[in-house]
Amino acid sequence: MTEQHEPPTPGVSGKALGKDIPQATVSRLATYLRVLTALSDEGVAIVSSEELAVAAGVGSAKLRKDLSFLGPNGVRGVGYDVAKLCTRIEGVLGLSEGHRVILVGAGHLGRALARYGGFARRGFTMVGIFDHDPQVIGTSVGELIVRDIRDLAASVGELEPTMAVLAVPDGAAQQVCDALVAAGVHGILSFSALALTTPPSVEVRRVDLGVELQMLSFEWTRTAAAREDLPAAPPSWVAAVSTMAAVATPIRRVAEPMAPNSKGTVVAQ
């Protein structure tokens, strides 16, 4: 699961910077950017909204709605200029200058993330990696040498990162987060399950891989009964979940009209 730091209090922030694009649109903009970059690499100069929608796996109406947040785009009957649309999305996502990223926690996950090609391809350059373990400090991860976390403040001054990735045990996450904030890092991608406390000027995104599997489990359970190969005698979890569902009314789609006997209100998340 990903979770976002609460937005800063109204009136404090720079309001004009694309603040109110819905988060789901932002994530789809990132997907469009990936597709557009691939098209550009193949030498494609113009793409229709239908082609782009299919390649991104969304409906073309949703695509046009998403791109409308960027202002006027494309020419009716012609399509979108691939290079211009890339530049525009990169601008809104704050990617135009690229990002310098440091990583704290050189364990299995941290070392894998430090070498993860998907970061570099998106313009995120890993410039430093830190740990507290004397046996790990000084070892190499790809082209980087693991630095001592105690040198974080001085290293941030030298490396000038715009973001940090946090891959430390839960017990150390808040302390390391505080050190990053004190050193002047304002964007943190955390792989800790814990919610981190930071000042409003610092943005934190949390990727909880365990929750991702739990959400997959929910969807997997939801469609279990539909599968042709459901065993003749359903496993015990089916009964357990059916019991749950029986007491779990009202459960309905947000977009559906409310039934008169509904016990609760349904809100868009």
Next chain:
Amino acid sequence: MTEQHEPPTPGVSGKALGKDIPQATVSRLATYLRVLTALSDEGVAIVSSEELAVAAGVGSAKLRKDLSFLGPNGVRGVGYDVAKLCTRIEGVLGLSEGHRVILVGAGHLGRALARYGGFARRGFTMVGIFDHDPQVIGTSVGELIVRDIRDLAASVGELEPTMAVLAVPDGAAQQVCDALVAAGVHGILSFSALALTTPPSVEVRRVDLGVELQMLSFEWTRTAAAREDLPAAPPSWVAAVSTMAAVATPIRRVAEPMAPNSKGTVVAQ
């Protein structure tokens, strides 16, 4: 970013299994479960909605709304029975029986994921790991030995996984996905940036770590102007983004009333 496979066509699936709980609520249920499990480990038997809300980092009204999807919970003035609420959430998320998980792709990320403690703590047991590289097959990852991907079908029959984690290069992702589906795996957590094509009975969740950093970049940019330590001469991306924002109207909060001169409709995502 995480992305979800489109739900199966209406009328095909088992409708009663908690189908229509909003995804944001599902992710928060997973968070409540983590907090409740920690409370249970500490011997806490009863928790108030306020205490649970604070520990989970959400408002208590939202917490009560989320839990209302589970049916009647708690006793007014007393609170929630920690153990019962755990069981109930586990039931809805399909976690009651735990999950057996296989992992395909024993590269850096795959090896890190195979040892990731956050999976086991949530009831996901890693039972097998696969790769196609002869130099990797037979090596150990934690307590597992990497198996040959060509033995996938037979191994699935033996290991009986309910889910698979996909950590292979983008170019191999669809092919491996097809093999998993053919072998009878119905839940896939994919770390590939590509959208995967699967039958409606198969659930796919996609974790694109590059998009996570891009979404962090968006938020980071959004709050940049608010920071006290903004340099006297803003870096060039500020100008670029301000230009973007100037052409990007209407950009507004979903919950805000529409201005009369709004050019587009705003939909809840």
